[in-house]
Amino acid sequence: MDASRSLEKKEYNEAAVRTAASLESARSEIFQSFKGREIKPDRLFRFDRTGLGVAREYERMGNRPVSQALQERADRLGFTLEHIGLTIGSVVHGIDLRGGPDEESIRFVRDTLLERKVVFFREQPLEEDELLAFGRCFGELDAFPFGQTGEDPFILEIRHDERYPGYENGWHTDVTWMECPSLGSIAQCIEIPPIGGDTLFSDSHACYLGLPVDLRDRLQHLHGINDYRNFLVAPAPGLPTELIERIKAEIPFGVHHPLLRTHPETGKTALYLHGGFLRHDSLYDERTGEALEKSEAEEIVRRLLQQHQRPEYVCRFRWEPGSIAFWDNRAVQHYAASDYYPHRRILRRVTVSGDRPYYDPPPQEQALL
Numbered sequence: 001m002d003a004s005r006s007l008e009k010k011e012y013n014e015a016a017v018r019t020a021a022s023l024e025s026a027r028s029e030i031f032q033s034f035k036g037r038e039i040k041p042d043r044l045f046r047f048d049r050t051g052l053g054v055a056r057e058y059e060r061m062g063n064r065p066v067s068q069a070l071q072e073r074a075d076r077l078g079f080t081l082e083h084i085g086l087t088i089g090s091v092v093h094g095i096d097l098r099g100g101p102d103e104e105s106i107r108f109v110r111d112t113l114l115e116r117k118v119v120f121f122r123e124q125p126l127e128e129d130e131l132l133a134f135g136r137c138f139g140e141l142d143a144f145p146f147g148q149t150g151e152d153p154f155i156l157e158i159r160h161d162e163r164y165p166g167y168e169n170g171w172h173t174d175v176t177w178m179e180c181p182s183l184g185s186i187a188q189c190i191e192i193p194p195i196g197g198d199t200l201f202s203d204s205h206a207c208y209l210g211l212p213v214d215l216r217d218r219l220q221h222l223h224g225i226n227d228y229r230n231f232l233v234a235p236a237p238g239l240p241t242e243l244i245e246r247i248k249a250e251i252p253f254g255v256h257h258p259l260l261r262t263h264p265e266t267g268k269t270a271l272y273l274h275g276g277f278l279r280h281d282s283l284y285d286e287r288t289g290e291a292l293e294k295s296e297a298e299e300i301v302r303r304l305l306q307q308h309q310r311p312e313y314v315c316r317f318r319w320e321p322g323s324i325a326f327w328d329n330r331a332v333q334h335y336a337a338s339d340y341y342p343h344r345r346i347l348r349r350v351t352v353s354g355d356r357p358y359y360d361p362p363p364q365e366q367a368l369l
């Protein structure tokens, strides 16, 4: 038969129906040999393996978005959970954050954050002092030296408009230039653009589990140097040299962190990097102190940042005035879509103090390699 011959429409459709029936029969035989939920990457011929990290993370979560114990607590407290991604992101409905929620509700928020990595709330018109008080329920707060503050210096105002376009559109986890980067960030929406302005969150645990084995192996003891100076100069070129020198004298820069981070509360491993602060050519093996070739280091950073942007790992949050997002910087990366220029977008943020990142490979994850 001439493979290049052209078919009449009717003839083509008859052949398509026959082909679909034959393929369905052949595939059903193959799939019948699968057992339960067992993942067999070599047989999932129609399943792009980049998504396997989500399946592995979900499996580790017991194949449910939250533990049964947490769901029972939600039911008892009268809260409803709306899950956005399979392994990441839930909206907590039915809670009022104004005036300081009770201790049990705070513990619930904290535990939901640990299980879901980022939690959202709707219709929470908190004043600045109430947002500060809510943040302090989870620990001390960090002041942010490089942005516009609210009335209180612990409030960061994230304001973009025609004169000052949004620039947080790169995958990152916050403030990795700090020796002890913030545990989490809590942002409240004050004003949204008419279209756009969403924030996207990516599951750094699932991203890690979805990496090819050779890359996971290579990352095991790699560290990199994080530096805020690009961030300081890039949004406003032309800052006086004396001012930059004074800041450098006051705020330390050049801190090293591992590319893999053990979550201090859940014990899970996450990819840990900020594409803007990490010097892409600065990777070295922490055991020997040996630096990687520039080309290899840059290639590794590129692949890790690319992993976070895969849609399988991402949940997307549409802001409304009064919406609040609380993300765990030890478990997720985020990306503010800068798709609303010249419109205005205003958020308020507080950050909860964290600890020094470390990597301690747990035995069960070693077995996954």
Ligand SMILES: [Fe+2]
Pocket (backbone or CB within 6 Å): 168, 172, 173, 174, 334
């Ligand atoms: Fe950020």
